[in-house]
Amino acid sequence: MDVIDTHIPAVKRIVPKRFGDARGWFSETFRADALERAGIAVSFVQDNQSFSAPKGTVRGLHFQIPPQPQVKLVRVLSGAILDVAVDIRPDSPTYRQYVAVRLDAEGGEQLFIPHGFAHGFCTLTPDVMVAYKVDSYYSPAHDRAIRWNDPEIGIDWPVGEAEAVLSDKDRKAPTLGEAGRLF
Secondary structure, X not given: OEEEEOOXXXXXXXXXXXXXXXXXXXXXXXXXXXXXXXXXXXXXXXXXXXXXXXXXXXXEEEEEOOOOOOOEEEEEEEOEEEEEEEEOOXXXXXXXXXXXXXXXXXXXXXXXXXXOEEEEEEEOOOOEEEEEEXXXXXXXXXXXXXXXXXXXXXXXXXXXXXXXXXXXXXXOOOOHHHHOOOO
């Protein structure tokens, strides 16, 4: 697999190699040793999966605060998403900047999102299934969200507020400025 830096070096694109023949293809979607060689030494403890039926579903921007932050390794099992990672570390030179990457089942690319980043995605097709690994168990006491369309972050989402399909939690989430210091 190839591990590729994004413009925020802590966020990585992971591109597993596919080996195909007349039957289809095979791919190793996770190899701890390959990630370690690229400087990513993470012990994942939980796998999560979501299904979003309508195109334009936005999930996020979600994260967990210390002492139980979560690293995420995200991939798409069916359909396509715009996957977004926002740096919410106030002492970081890339604070409030984001990485946005199209992930789809056809290409198999993944996004590695380290601690200190909020994560969200928008479905680009109907019937999208997303799977992701995390390095810390889900903790309701540490679970947080910031507003998906926070104007101070300025994410270029493929949907506007009127078209976005949102949960109540995501619709009511505070902006990053309203949330205060998180990391």
